[in-house]
Amino acid sequence: MEMFRQTINQLHKRISNGEIVAADVVESVKQRIAAVEPAVKAFITICDDSEAVAVESSSPLAGMPGVVKDNICTQGIRTTCGSRILENFIPPYNATVIDRLNAVGAVVLGKTNQDEFGMGSSTENSGYHITCNPWDLSRVPGGSSGGSAAAVASGQALWALGSDTGGSIRQPAAFCGIVGMKPTYGRVSRYGLVAYASSLDTIGTLTRDVYDNALLMNVIAGYDERDSTSINAPCEDYTAGIYDGVRGLKIGLPKQYFGEGLSAEVAAALEQAVQTYRDLGAEIIEVDMPNTKYALATYYIIATAEASSNLARYDGVSYGLRVEGKNIVDMSERTREQGFSEEVRRRIMLGTYTLSAGYYDAYYNKALKVRRLIKNDFDAAFLQVDVLLTPVAPTQAFKIGEKTDDPLAMYLSDICTVTVNLAGVPALSLPCAFTNNLPVGMQLIGAPLSEALLLRVGCAFEQTSGLANKIAPCGGGK
Numbered sequence: 001m002e003m004f005r006q007t008i009n010q011l012h013k014r015i016s017n018g019e020i021v022a023a024d025v026v027e028s029v030k031q032r033i034a035a036v037e038p039a040v041k042a043f044i045t046i047c048d049d050s051e052a053v054a055v056e057s058s059s060p061l062a063g064m065p066g067v068v069k070d071n072i073c074t075q076g077i078r079t080t081c082g083s084r085i086l087e088n089f090i091p092p093y094n095a096t097v098i099d100r101l102n103a104v105g106a107v108v109l110g111k112t113n114q115d116e117f118g119m120g121s122s123t124e125n126s127g128y129h130i131t132c133n134p135w136d137l138s139r140v141p142g143g144s145s146g147g148s149a150a151a152v153a154s155g156q157a158l159w160a161l162g163s164d165t166g167g168s169i170r171q172p173a174a175f176c177g178i179v180g181m182k183p184t185y186g187r188v189s190r191y192g193l194v195a196y197a198s199s200l201d202t203i204g205t206l207t208r209d210v211y212d213n214a215l216l217m218n219v220i221a222g223y224d225e226r227d228s229t230s231i232n233a234p235c236e237d238y239t240a241g242i243y244d245g246v247r248g249l250k251i252g253l254p255k256q257y258f259g260e261g262l263s264a265e266v267a268a269a270l271e272q273a274v275q276t277y278r279d280l281g282a283e284i285i286e287v288d289m290p291n292t293k294y295a296l297a298t299y300y301i302i303a304t305a306e307a308s309s310n311l312a313r314y315d316g317v318s319y320g321l322r323v324e325g326k327n328i329v330d331m332s333e334r335t336r337e338q339g340f341s342e343e344v345r346r347r348i349m350l351g352t353y354t355l356s357a358g359y360y361d362a363y364y365n366k367a368l369k370v371r372r373l374i375k376n377d378f379d380a381a382f383l384q385v386d387v388l389l390t391p392v393a394p395t396q397a398f399k400i401g402e403k404t405d406d407p408l409a410m411y412l413s414d415i416c417t418v419t420v421n422l423a424g425v426p427a428l429s430l431p432c433a434f435t436n437n438l439p440v441g442m443q444l445i446g447a448p449l450s451e452a453l454l455l456r457v458g459c460a461f462e463q464t465s466g467l468a469n470k471i472a473p474c475g476g477g478k
């Protein structure tokens with residue numbers, strides 16, 4: 001079998017017993033990029049000179065080629081955030097996650113496309129180009145980490161890093177038929193992640209099966225003194241109990257996630273998955289999370305408020321694009337007008353409005369209070385059950401252009417994922433069915449720091465579903 005079709009775990013075994021060398025793996029994946037990238041367009045920057053370098057490492061990630069979302073700083077490699085305002089930004093330092101990957105000898109093949117600054121759910125808001133869903137090139141890969149998900153699903157990478165502020169790892173993973181982990185807030189260092197909404201942003205992992213996801217988490221998770229929100233608690237080995245199964249575990253179905261707006265395909269796939277878990281010996285319990293209905297409004301107030309503050313730094317003076325003007329204010333205005341796309345400008349305006357003196361209490365402060373109620377719903381649920389099972393998105397991947405004229409329709413597609421970021425808890429997205437030749441994802445949500453449990457519960461399903469490590473045909477039939 002061509003090497004790019006195998007998992008990290010399989011390839012690591014072959015390297016360990018001397019059957020192949022890491023350079024062969026990198027070469028295989030590079031050939032796949034040459035063959036399918038023109039159709040998929042997952043990358044903003046391809047690092048042509050990337051190669052496997054020998055490091056003293058027994059890590060399964062040693063020599064394994066992967067990709068990094070373009071909002072994670074890579075020293076000497078441009079990092080655009082999908083924005084024209086950072087078109088020429090070359091970071092002078094690495095994000096902590098990159099240092100950790102380098103230390104074990106993982107290979108970064110390039111930087112992937114995304115919605116500008118993470119603002120979007122389809123990667124259509126990129127300032128560069130549109131990325132296609134490798135299962136159906138007329139559809140979106142999801143977003144905002146759409147380039148990362150499409151690259152992994154199409155065999156152009158064995159692993160990817162993404163970021164998740166409101167669903168940006170989990171929803172593209174679901175749309176592309178792969179596994180995506182949004183860790184607990186603070187579990188993975190965000191030092192070197194370009195900020196979108198700081199109280200919600202997380203870095204996480206995208207892979208083609210659950211085990212590989214655990215391997216990648218083992219490398220990037222852990223305390224970092226350079227990130228003040230980092231959790232100073234030891235990490236488990238995420239592969240250790242991964243095959244322990246779900247017998248006796250309680251899985252909760254929050255009824256608010258299964259209501260109006262869910263497509264028939266997604267509803268049927270989830271129902272099947274629930275039956276699988278029952279058959280595997282889990283107990284299924286319906287739970288009530290009454291504040292879920294406020295989550296989208298709360299998210300879009302808090303995220304835009306924080307974004308308006310974070311994006312104030314792009315002023316044409318410090319770094320990035322600069323468009324000259326009559327005076328400094330004019331220069332700054334022109335720079336921001338040209339450097340930011342329409343969606344980013346819309347979010348800055350929304351956030352500036354909700355933070356303005358007259359409206360701060362009515363919107364921002366109220367949103368913070370509702371956020372607490374949403375968190376309380378999760379705390380109460382985890383007294384009753386071990387994990388929650390929900391859809392990732394109400395539909396499968398939608399058509400390119402289908403929602404671009406209607407920002408509200410685009411925001412609505414985040415309805416199942418934003419709650420998790422508001423509560424700061426971890427969640428895993430994994431394929432639960434293929435319907436009409438398109439993947440359907442499901443989401444497993446856990447209490448803070450329960451990543452290992454989520455991987456174990458995901459792995460139990462994956463072992464019976466046969467949906468691990470599927471490579472998308474990219475329009476070419478294979």
Ligand code: GLN
Binds near residue numbers: 144
């Ligand atoms: N789609 C959501 C937004 O546009 C979430 C994006 C993300 O997680 N970065 O804000």
